[in-house]
Amino acid sequence: MAEREQELEWVERMAMFCAEEYGVPPIAGRILGWLMICDPPEQSAGQIATAIGASKASLATNMRMLTDAKFVRRRTRPGERTNYYRVDDDAWETVIRRRMAGLAEFRDLAADGIDLAGPGSARAERLRVAYEAYAWIIKLFAEVPRFSTRRER
Incomplete structure (x- = not known):
């Protein structure tokens, strides 16, 4: 199995774990899983949506839930209007x-x-x-x- 396929399989396992253990939508678990394994560790919403096959609307709703829960941190870069997301250090x-x-x-x-x-x-x-x-x-x-x-x- 190619590395990318293995990563996505692991992300899906994380999604199912989060859904079953924490009662969150699978998309939230996919986002969290992707941000735990992706390189570079900071990704834009577009990069995340493409990687996990999610719509931007669904991604926005679940990203807000993850940032409110302090799982994920939103960051900006000087001179850019794009928001980047990463798993919060703590x-x-x-x-x-x-x-x-x-x-x-x-x-x-x-x-x-x-x-x-x-x-x-x-x-x-x-x-x-x-x-x-x-x-x-x-x-x-x-x-x-x-x-x-x-x-x-």
């Missing part, structure tokens, strides 16, 4: 931190549910199990050294 840490904040919020909701159901009640038991599972993962995350994208020299 996108992955941002995603993980948002996920952890969501887990903490769910843990807190479970705690409120335990109080509502009455601690020690049969109803509270289901909530307690959820609370403990989420508290466990949050504790593990807090104990791990901070992630660094800098390569050792």
Whole structure:
């Protein structure tokens, strides 16, 4: 299989993963996948649309979603009117931190549910199990050294 075909196959796998795991349209996953693997790392909307076979209208809607979510950063170049896009340097840490904040919020909701159901009640038991599972993962995350994208020299 040619290199370009392999890249597009990988981009499609990324699209399906993002659609299934995060509930985003496949086009958003294709954009993200393409920007993770393309060379050069900054691409115009036209370059991205051509690479992944998307319409510019669909691309614009999904690009806005990815930039709002801080996955993708829009940049300009001096003397040019074209916008260029690239995967934000801290996108992955941002995603993980948002996920952890969501887990903490769910843990807190479970705690409120335990109080509502009455601690020690049969109803509270289901909530307690959820609370403990989420508290466990949050504790593990807090104990791990901070992630660094800098390569050792």
